[in-house]
Amino acid sequence: MTQPIIQPIIQIESVTKRFGPVLAVDDATLAILPGEFFALLGPSGCGKTTLLRMIAGFEAPTEGRILIDGQDMSRVPPNKRPINMVFQSYAVFPHMSVLDNVSYGLKMAGVAAAERRDRAERALEQVKLAGFGTRTPDQLSGGQRQRVALARALVNQPKVLLLDEPLSALDAKLREAMRFELAQLQDDVGITFVMVTHDQDEALAMACRAAVMNRGLLAQTGTPAELYEFPANRFVADFLGSVNLFEGRLAVDEPHRAVVESAQAGCPIYLDHGVTGATGATVWAAVRPEKIELHKRADERPPAIEDVPSGYNVARGTIRTVSYLGSESIYLVTLETGHEVRVTRPNLTRWDQEDFTWDEPVWLAWHHESVIVLQA
Amino acid sequence: MQDWRRNSGFFASLAVPPVAWLLLLFLVPLGGVWLLSFGQNTGLTEITVTGTLANYQRALEPLYLEIMLKSLWIAGATTMICLIAGFPVALAIVFAPPRAKTWLLLLVMLPFWTNLLIRTYALIAVLRTNGFLNAGLGWLWDGLSGLLALLGLGSLAPFQPLHLLYTDFAVVFGLVYVHLPFMVLPLYAALERIDRSLIEASLDLGAGHLRTLAYVVCPLALPGIISGVIVTMVPALGAYLAPDLLGGPSSQLIANVIERQFKRANDWPFGAALSFLLMYATFIALFVRAAVARSRGGGGAAL
Incomplete structure (x- = not known):
C-alpha cells in the first residue's frame, strides 16, 4: 500500500x-x-x-x-x-x-x-x-x-x-x-x-x-x-463471493513455499508463496470455487500429468449436487474426508462435452498459486 | 369450509349493534329536532310541525346574528391559539424518545378523564380576583417592587388584581384549555406520519430547522392541521359550559342562547332552528375539508 x-x-x-x-x-x-x-x-x-x-x-x-x-x-x-x-x-x-x-x-x-x-x-x-x-x-x-x-x-x-x-x-x-x-x-x-x-x-x-x-x-x-x-x-x-476454506495447521513456511496440513482436505495443500505465520498455528487455506478444476475419474489412478499439470493440488471427491445457472454451473463435491467443496465452471459451449453429473467420482485440482492462507 | 373473510353475513351482523345504536339514539332524535325546527308552539307543551321557515328567519335577525358572529370569533380565536400552542407540543412529542412518547401523549389526554364541569369550575379558582393567577402575578409584582427598592429606584404602586373572570378572555382561556387535546392529537398523528428521511433530506440540502419546518414539515402536516382546526372549531363553536361559567353577561354564545330556548323560553322550534344552523355550518366545513383533501390527491385519511 x-x-x-x-x-x-x-x-x-x-x-x-x-x-x-x-x-x-x-x-x-x-x-x-x-x-x-x-x-x-x-x-x-x-x-x-x-x-x-x-x-x-x-x-x-x-x-x-x-x-x-x-x-x-x-x-x-x-x-x-x-x-x-x-x-x-x-x-x-x-x-x-x-x-x-x-x-x-x-x-x-x-x-x-x-x-x-x-x-x-x-x-x-x-x-x-x-x-x-x-x-x-x-x-x-x-x-x-x-x-x-x-x-x-x-x-x-x-x-x-x-x-x-x-x-x-x-x-x-x-x-x-x-x-x-x-x-x-x-x-x-x-x-x-x-x-x-x-x-x-x-x-x-x-x-x-x-x-x-x-x-x-x-x-x-x-x-x-x-x-x-x-x-x-x-x-x-466469505463475504465477497464464496470461498472454500480448509482448516489446518501450517506445516511448512518458507519464503517461496508453504504447506498446510488439513484433515478437512485429506491431503497437504501446497502454496507457491510463504505465509509469515508461526509454524504449527491453526490457519485456513482458502480457494475460490472458480479456481478449482473438475476432472473425470474413471478409476482410482490420479490424473495423468497431461491432464493435470504440475503445481496443482489434487483431491478426490464425488459430485453431490449440480446447479445449472445458465452462464455457469455450481457443483457441490464431497471429498473423501466428508468435507464439502464448491466448484463453479463456466458453460463455455452449448453442450458441455464433459457433462459432469450427480454422484460422479471426480478429481478436484487447483493451482498452488490460487491458494491463500488466512490466519484469522 | 367457507372462508370466513368472504362471509359477508358475519360482518353485517357485527355491524348491527353500532348501526342500531346510531340510528335509535342519534339519527332518530336528531331528525326529530330537525323537524321541530320547522314547527311552531301551539300550546304550552304542544308543537305543530307546519313547515314554516319563521324560526330560521328569526334566527337570522341582527340580535342572534351578532351572537353567532361573536361565537364564531371566540371559537376562531380559540382554534388559532390552540394551533399555535399545540403545534410545538405535537412536534415535541413526535421527536421525543420512544419511551417518553407514551407518557407525553398520556399527559395530553389526562384532562379528558376529569369531568368537564369540574375542570371548568377549577378555572374559576384560577382566574377569579383572589385566584391563583392573580396571586402569582401579585407575588411577582411584589418581588419586582422589592428589587427596585433594594436598588434604590423607589417602589411600584401596590398590585391591583386583574379582572379576569367573567370576561371574553376567561371564556377563550377556558375553551383553549379544554380543546387543546383536540388540536394536539390530529397534529401529532400527521407529524408522526412524515417520513424522517424527508426532514433529513431537507437538512442535507442546506435548509436549517426553521426552513425545514416551513417548506417540508408544515406542508406535509397540512391534512392534520385542517383536521385539528375542524375538530377544535366545531365543539368550540357549540361550547356551552365555558361561556356559562366563565363568561360575563356579554360573552353569552350561541349555545347558551339555544339552551335558553329549550329551557327558560320554552321555544323548542326556535332552539332547534338555531341548533341546526350550527349543524349546517359544521357540514359545510367538513364538506370543504373533504373537497380540499380530494384535490390534494388522497390526503384525506387524516381525520
Whole structure:
C-alpha cells in the first residue's frame, strides 16, 4: 500500500459510535480520496449506514472525528456540510414538483430563481429526466424517483455525494443497468461518491475502493480485486463471493513455499508463496470455487500429468449436487474426508462435452498459486 | 369450509349493534329536532310541525346574528391559539424518545378523564380576583417592587388584581384549555406520519430547522392541521359550559342562547332552528375539508 500524496477528501479518525450499550462503529479510521467511488460494504447491522450518517452529520461520533476536505466536521450541522446524500428511500418531497425538488438546495443556498431553474433543468438532463420538471413524484416510477434524488443532490455540486443503498429498491434488471450508469455518472461529474451497500456484486462492480465492515469494525480496505483475491481474513473472503476454506495447521513456511496440513482436505495443500505465520498455528487455506478444476475419474489412478499439470493440488471427491445457472454451473463435491467443496465452471459451449453429473467420482485440482492462507 | 373473510353475513351482523345504536339514539332524535325546527308552539307543551321557515328567519335577525358572529370569533380565536400552542407540543412529542412518547401523549389526554364541569369550575379558582393567577402575578409584582427598592429606584404602586373572570378572555382561556387535546392529537398523528428521511433530506440540502419546518414539515402536516382546526372549531363553536361559567353577561354564545330556548323560553322550534344552523355550518366545513383533501390527491385519511 502506498501512502496517498493527495489530501483525502474525507478523513475518518478513530471514530467510535455507541447507541446506549450497542457499539455500532468501533474505532474506524479511513481515508477517502477525491474523485473516488468508494463503497462501504458489509452485512446489515455492521455499522456502515451509521458511518455514512456520521459523515452526513445526522449522527455525532461518540469518539473520534471526521474531517471533510481537511476541515473538522465535529461542530458542523448537516445543512452546513459540503456534501449531499441520496437516501435509501430517495426522500423525494411528495408535495413538490420534480423541478422544485431538484432546485430545493439551490433555493436554500440563495441562488436566484432564473439560475436555479437553469441549473435544475441541466441536472435533470444529466440524469436523463429532461422534460420531467413539471411532474409530481407520485407520477414517477421508483427508478425515476431515484434519478430525481440524484439530480437534487448533484445540482448543488457537493464535494462528496453519499449514497445509502442506492440500488436496493430497484428490480434486478434495472439494478444492473443503474450500476453502469452510476459509475458513468460519477466519472462524468468527477465528484467523490461514497456508497453504502450490503451487495458485494454492487461494490465490486462500481467502486474504485471499498471498505468491508463487520460488527462495527473495518475488516479490510482495498480495491475490489485486492479484496477478492487477497482477503485479509475469513470474514472478508466469505463475504465477497464464496470461498472454500480448509482448516489446518501450517506445516511448512518458507519464503517461496508453504504447506498446510488439513484433515478437512485429506491431503497437504501446497502454496507457491510463504505465509509469515508461526509454524504449527491453526490457519485456513482458502480457494475460490472458480479456481478449482473438475476432472473425470474413471478409476482410482490420479490424473495423468497431461491432464493435470504440475503445481496443482489434487483431491478426490464425488459430485453431490449440480446447479445449472445458465452462464455457469455450481457443483457441490464431497471429498473423501466428508468435507464439502464448491466448484463453479463456466458453460463455455452449448453442450458441455464433459457433462459432469450427480454422484460422479471426480478429481478436484487447483493451482498452488490460487491458494491463500488466512490466519484469522 | 367457507372462508370466513368472504362471509359477508358475519360482518353485517357485527355491524348491527353500532348501526342500531346510531340510528335509535342519534339519527332518530336528531331528525326529530330537525323537524321541530320547522314547527311552531301551539300550546304550552304542544308543537305543530307546519313547515314554516319563521324560526330560521328569526334566527337570522341582527340580535342572534351578532351572537353567532361573536361565537364564531371566540371559537376562531380559540382554534388559532390552540394551533399555535399545540403545534410545538405535537412536534415535541413526535421527536421525543420512544419511551417518553407514551407518557407525553398520556399527559395530553389526562384532562379528558376529569369531568368537564369540574375542570371548568377549577378555572374559576384560577382566574377569579383572589385566584391563583392573580396571586402569582401579585407575588411577582411584589418581588419586582422589592428589587427596585433594594436598588434604590423607589417602589411600584401596590398590585391591583386583574379582572379576569367573567370576561371574553376567561371564556377563550377556558375553551383553549379544554380543546387543546383536540388540536394536539390530529397534529401529532400527521407529524408522526412524515417520513424522517424527508426532514433529513431537507437538512442535507442546506435548509436549517426553521426552513425545514416551513417548506417540508408544515406542508406535509397540512391534512392534520385542517383536521385539528375542524375538530377544535366545531365543539368550540357549540361550547356551552365555558361561556356559562366563565363568561360575563356579554360573552353569552350561541349555545347558551339555544339552551335558553329549550329551557327558560320554552321555544323548542326556535332552539332547534338555531341548533341546526350550527349543524349546517359544521357540514359545510367538513364538506370543504373533504373537497380540499380530494384535490390534494388522497390526503384525506387524516381525520
